Amino acid sequence: MKANLRYADRKVLGFTLVELLVVIAVIGILVALLLPVLSSAKERSRRIKCLNNVRHIGIALHLYAEENRDLLPDCTEKNPRFYGSFWPWDLNTNLTTELEAHGAPRSVMYCPSFIEKDDDRHWNFWQYRSPALPPIRTVGYLFLLNGCIQVPQAQWRKSMLGDGTNAPSDTELSMDATGSQGGNYAHFQGTFVGRTSHLTRGQPTGGNIAFEDGHATWRPFKQMQHRIYGDVVWDY
Numbered sequence: 001m002k003a004n005l006r007y008a009d010r011k012v013l014g015f016t017l018v019e020l021l022v023v024i025a026v027i028g029i030l031v032a033l034l035l036p037v038l039s040s041a042k043e044r045s046r047r048i049k050c051l052n053n054v055r056h057i058g059i060a061l062h063l064y065a066e067e068n069r070d071l072l073p074d075c076t077e078k079n080p081r082f083y084g085s086f087w088p089w090d091l092n093t094n095l096t097t098e099l100e101a102h103g104a105p106r107s108v109m110y111c112p113s114f115i116e117k118d119d120d121r122h123w124n125f126w127q128y129r130s131p132a133l134p135p136i137r138t139v140g141y142l143f144l145l146n147g148c149i150q151v152p153q154a155q156w157r158k159s160m161l162g163d164g165t166n167a168p169s170d171t172e173l174s175m176d177a178t179g180s181q182g183g184n185y186a187h188f189q190g191t192f193v194g195r196t197s198h199l200t201r202g203q204p205t206g207g208n209i210a211f212e213d214g215h216a217t218w219r220p221f222k223q224m225q226h227r228i229y230g231d232v233v234w235d236y
Contacts, residue, residue, distance in 0.1 A: 043205075046112040047198065050176065051208045051216055053108040057141060057174045058210030060104035065160040072157050072173075073098070075147030084134025086149045087190065088142035088234060089177055093126065093135040110140035111176055111197040121192065128191060140197065142234060143174050150230035160212050168212035172236055176207025178224060179232040188232050209236060 065072050073095055075082045082095045091099075100106070110118035117140050121128070126135035146156040157163060163171045176197045181188035185196040185204050198205045206220040219236070228234035 043113065043198070043200075047208070047218065049112045050197070051218065053111065054141065054174060054176070054208040054210045055214075055216040056108045057099070057104045058212075058214055058216055060099045060102040061173060061210075062160060062212075062214050063102040064098060070160045072146060072159060074158075075145040077147070079147075080134070083147065084136050085143070085145050085147060086136070087138070087231065088144065088148055088151050088228060089139050090125075090136045090148070091139055091143065091145075093137055096137050096139070109137075113199075114140060114177075114195065114197040117194070125191070138192075140177060141174050142177055142236070144172065151228055155227065157212065162212060169215065171212040173210050173212050175209040175219075175236045178204050178207045178221070178235045180235075181232055190231060194232075204235070207236065 061072060073079075073082050075085045075092065075095070077083055082092045084090065084092045096106075096109070099109075106118075106123060110122075117138075122138040122140075125138040126133075129136065144151055144155050144157045146158045148156070155163075157171065157173055160168060162168050177194070178196050178198075179185070179188060179194070180196070186199060186202040188194050196204045198207060204221040204224075206218055206224070208216055208218050210216040221235070224235040226233050227236055
């Protein structure tokens with residue numbers, strides 16, 4: 001009799017299949033609710049780190065200009081040492097060396113929201129080009145360099161004193177890569193496949209921008225405009 005009671009107690013304490021399925025379903029619902037929150041928190045963290053990257057890049061360019069009569073790097077054909085920027089994120093290896101010396105190493109040259117781009121293929125991009133062409137690194141941020149072929153000359157930044165129309169505090173210098181081909185921000189084709197850095201469901205949320213006065217800030221995508229038309233349409 002006592003043995004039967006103990007067996008009955010064990011049956012009462014166990015989970016039925018239906019109860020187990022209900023528990024699993026509840027856990028699934030909770031996970032589905034939490035994942036977007038966790039994803040959003042991770043993106044906020046990446047955005048903050050990206051802002052620090054852009055700020056370091058702006059400061060490095062500012063320090064370079066201070067040593068060169070307020071002039072920013074000359075990347076035109078007149079200066080073979082820095083020449084060769086085709087897309088706005090192309091930098092001559094000599095220029096990246098200068099930026100590293102002024103506080104912007106490789107680790108800040110790639111946005112954490114597109115960290116897959118920080119690989120040796122992009123950093124040593126010159127190895128995939130003809131030896132007759134200038135040695136180029138492809139980084140994760142755009143630069144409005146004086147001499148960049150696909151940046152309109154009106155947007156070339158030549159000095160830290162502003163662009164001739166706007167004050168340094170209103171003159172963009174370097175920024176997150178927000179670009180598209182055929183309206184697609186999640187996939188565009190160059191030598192390698194690229195995409196916009198800060199995406200949510202395939203659409204840009206915005207980007208961090210460094211200005212000539214040294215400050216950097218986030219600009220929501222709805223406040224951006226198409227600015228550069230080339231192989232890729234770039235927004236900032």
